[in-house]
Amino acid sequence: MENDVVLIYVEDDPISFARIEEIRPDVKKDWFTIKLLMLQIPLKPVTWILKADYITGDPFYMNGQMLRIEKVICPPDDYELKEDSQVESQGETKEHQETDNKSTPPGGEVISFAQHRRSKK
Numbered sequence: 501m502e503n504d505v506v507l508i509y510v511e512d513d514p515i516s517f518a519r520i521e522e523i524r525p526d527v528k529k530d531w532f533t534i535k536l537l538m539l540q541i542p543l544k545p546v547t548w549i550l551k552a553d554y555i556t557g558d559p560f561y562m563n564g565q566m567l568r569i570e571k572v573i574c575p576p577d578d579y580e581l582k583e584d585s586q587v588e589s590q591g592e593t594k595e596h597q598e599t600d601n602k603s604t605p606p607g608g609e610v611i612s613f614a615q616h617r618r619s620k621k
Contacts, residue, residue: 501555501571505539509568516540517572523555 501520508516518536526533526549534555538544554560559568 505572506536506569507572509570511566512568518546521545 502523504520506518506520507514508518517539519539520534521537522535524533528549531549531551532555533547533549535545535547538546550560555569557568557570559566561567
C-alpha cells in the first residue's frame with residue numbers, strides 16, 4: 501500500500517488526496533503508524549496511528565469527526581466524468597434553445613473587432 505494515492509473523506513465528504521509514504525507496525529498490537537504526504541500546497545507530511553482495517557477503508561474517528569481513506573485507482577482511458585456529460589447535454593440544450601428562439605442573446609449583439617474599430621472612426 502506504500503506509494504498508493506488515497507482520497508481522505510471527512511464525514512463522507514472528500515477533502516484531500518494523500519500519498520502513503522510509509523506503513524510500519526506501532527508499539528500497540530494490531531495498530532500501524534502510517535505516514536501520509538498530503539497532496540496540497542504546501543505539501544504537508546502527517547503521521548497517523550491506525551488499525552489495518554482503517555487503512556483499507558473502514559471509517560474511524562479522529563477529533564470527533566468520522567474519517568475514511570479510499571485508494572484512488574486510475575480510471576480507464578474511455579472513462580467520462582458525469583459532470584462532463586451533464587455539461588455537454590446542458591450545452592446542447594442551450595444551443596437548441598438559441599436556434600429555436602432565433603433572437604439576439606440577452607446582453608446585446610456580438611460584433612467583430614473590425615466592426616468595432618470602424619464604428620469608432
